Amino acid sequence: MDINMFDFDLPEELIAQTPSKNRSESRLLVMHDDKILDQHFYDIVDYFNSGDILVLNNTRVLAARLFGTKEETGAHVEVLILKVQDDVAECLVGNAKVVKVGTVVSFGDGRLKAKCLAVKEEGIRMFEFIYEGIFLEVLDELGEMPLPPYIHEKLEDKERYQTVYSKVDGSAAAPTAGLHFTNDLLKALKSKGVEIAEITLHVGLGTFRPVKVDNVFDHKMHSEHYMMSQETADVLNKAKVENRRIVAVGTTSVRTLETIYTEYCEFRACEGNSEIFIYPGYEFKAVDAIITNFHLPKSTLIMLVSAFAGYEETMDVYKHAVESSYRFFSFGDSMFITTKKSV
Structure with a gap:
């Protein structure tokens, strides 16, 4: 499968640099009953039915970009935390050539230090963080x-790169489809009889990586950590038995649900790492509708959308979105795909 199948012309001015003034007032393109409808995100309530399940990824983005200096030489070092557990973190490092095993990088006049434990590929280093107090509080202050x-504007309010329902710290990027929801909108959906279920998938480095192969089948999918609670598993399994619709918010929720259902043929309370790669020809087992933003050309995300909505249908929708000046990528507009293409 040729990667160029998933390419399209995108004017640079359509790449959103800042979030919309109000979350739910972003535009919404709806693929519904073989029609393309131009709406606003607050209209999404009209496309839900009582009994639908809305699945949210409750991950929270770490203030994970740090700027420091190498203690021995004063060389500037930029660090992006990708995964962290028990004060040991996998990080993407700018100026990585100056960071070797044993190197200590200092941040915030020494309030936080990172000692290099191991050198990995592509600018990746393993660090042990050294600090006093609570790590997340120190990170929030310094990071x-x-x-x-592709976003060049400064973000004025850190919370605009978090969903209103974010809870579990651990992501290197936001699950951006969820940025459009407000608490009032979630209340309106609940009032209509929509059940809300939460999963966690921590978004990692793969979000920033382009596909570098000519043949899609040669691409190695990145791994991201997920968790599902017993409560969520029970809600989703009951919905399956009763043939009620499961609506996933974002490709991260899609990947989590499809990973778990593919492995167990049901939903379970579990935790693991997803490397699932979804492209046209994939048969969806868990998800009945998707809310998602507009994605990069040649990305695994547009491949996932094409698998769900149909390749030709997706490329037609993206053409319409460009011609209609929808805003693209993380702070951009969104789409709601209400019916999936049969394989």
Whole structure:
């Protein structure tokens, strides 16, 4: 499968640099009953039915970008935390050539230090963090939001790169489809009889990596950590038995649900790492509808959307979105795909 199948012309001015003034007032493209409808996100309530399940990824983005200096030489070093557990973190390092095993990088006049434990590929280093107090509080004070490289504007309010329902710290990037929801909108959906279930998938380095192979089948999918509670598993299994619709918010929720259902043929309370790669020809087992943003050309995310909505249908929708000046990527507009294409 040729990667160029998933390419499209995107004017640079359509790449959103800042979030919309009000979350739910972003535009919404709806693929519904073989029609393309131009709406606003607050209209999404009209496309839900009582009994639908809305699945949210409750991950929270770490203020994971740090700027420090190498203690021995004073060389500037930029660090992006990808995964962290028990004060040991896997990090993407700028100026990585100066960071070797044993190197100590200092941040915030020494309030936080990172000692290099191991050198890995592609600028990746393993660090042990050294600090006093509570790590997340120190990180929140010293770190910056790890905005994607295509966003050049400064983010005035850190919370605009978090969903209103974010709870579990651990992501290197936001699950951006959820950025459009407000608490009032979630209340309106509940009032309509929509059940809300939560999963966790921590978004990692793969979000920033382009596909570098010519043949899609040669691409190695990145791994991301997920968790599902017993409560969520029970809600989803009951919905399956009763043939009620499961609506996933974002490709991260899609990947988590499809990973678990593919492995167990049901939903279970579990934790693990997902490497699932979804592209046209994939048969969806868990998800009945998807809310998602507009994605990069040649990305695994547009491949996932094409698998769900149909390849030709997806490329037609993206053409319409460009011609209609929808805003793209993390702070951009969104789409709601209400029916999936049969394989």
